[in-house]
Amino acid sequence: MVVSALVSSWKVVGKSGMGEERPPSHRSKKGGSVGGVCYLSMGMVVLLMGLVFASVYIYRYFFLAQLARDNFFHCGVLYEDSLSQVRTRMELEEDVKIYLEENYERINVPVPQFGGGDPADIIHDFQRGLTAYHDISLDKCYVIELNTTIVLPPRNFWELLANVKRGTYLPQTYIMQEEMVVTEHVSDKQALGSFIHHLCSGKDTYRLRRRATRRRINKRGAQKCSAIRHFENTFVVETLICGVV
Structure with missing residues (x-):
């Protein structure tokens, strides 16, 4: 642009040889x-x-x-135990490790201080689409298809826990119950993937079938069940494993 301006300001020589400014x-x-x-x-x-x-x-x-x-979280959640005959305020504690690259979550539920469930180690493997519960009291493993309607995927769960940790979000106070039934013994644990295989190695392992997922169950059947309460969404979940052996 500067060059064009300089050129246009030069004297142009006409046919007569005389220069005139244009x-x-x-x-x-x-x-x-x-x-x-x-x-x-x-x-x-x-x-x-x-x-x-x-x-x-x-x-x-x-x-x-x-x-x-920053993939480790220690969670403490207050909730209302609407499943018991007398509603009480309960606290659930658990340790959560989230592995974003491997796409799985590991939850450790220690011995509850006031009852309400068994201690357990839980793995949600989103690559395999499987969930494994290690009931520490029974020292047995139970495997079922991953319920993505309840369990948040690793990145979403990480964001939820990070917001809870910062105090910008508080979990819901209600409890949801899901009921499962033991179906068969699992002999080939390697087919379950390396994460679940490592969790259930040396333990009796069984497959589960999901019965129902409900907001409240006031009465439990006479069938023997074990209960694991854990936090993997915006609410507390009680997993009933019935027909335990």
């Missing part, structure tokens, strides 16, 4: 301004693309790395 044409000014706008627009586009790529880089290599390091 005033800058309005068309050149108009063309120069349009070109400047185009260059400015292209520069803005390049700048925005650079910002986008920089943001993606920072998110991928710094934020995700921080998620991978």
Whole structure:
């Protein structure tokens, strides 16, 4: 644009050999301004693309790395025990490890201080689509298809627990109950994947079949059941495993 302005201000030699000044044409000014706008627009586009790529880089290599390091949570949840005859305020504690790259969650439920369930180790393997419960009191493993309507996937669960930890979100206070029945013994544990195989190695392992998922169950059947209370969503879940052997 600067070069064109200089050229237009030069003296033009005519046929007579005499030089005369030609005033800058309005068309050149108009063309120069349009070109400047185009260059400015292209520069803005390049700048925005650079910002986008920089943001993606920072998110991928710094934020995700921080998620991978901060994958352990100690949770304490207060809830109303609406499943008992006398409604009481209960507290559930558990330790959660979330593995984003491997796409699975591990939950440890210690011995409850005031009853309400058995201690357990739980694995939700989203790659295999399986859930395994290790009832520590019975020292037995139970495997069933992963219930994605209740169990939050690793990234969503991580975000929930991070918000709870920061105090920006409080879990719901109600409890949901799901009932399962033992169906068969599992002999080939390697087919369950490395995570569940490691959890259930050396333990009697059984498959489960889901009966129902309900908000409240006031009466339990006469069939022998064990109960595991855990927190894997915005509410507490009591998993009944019936027909235990």
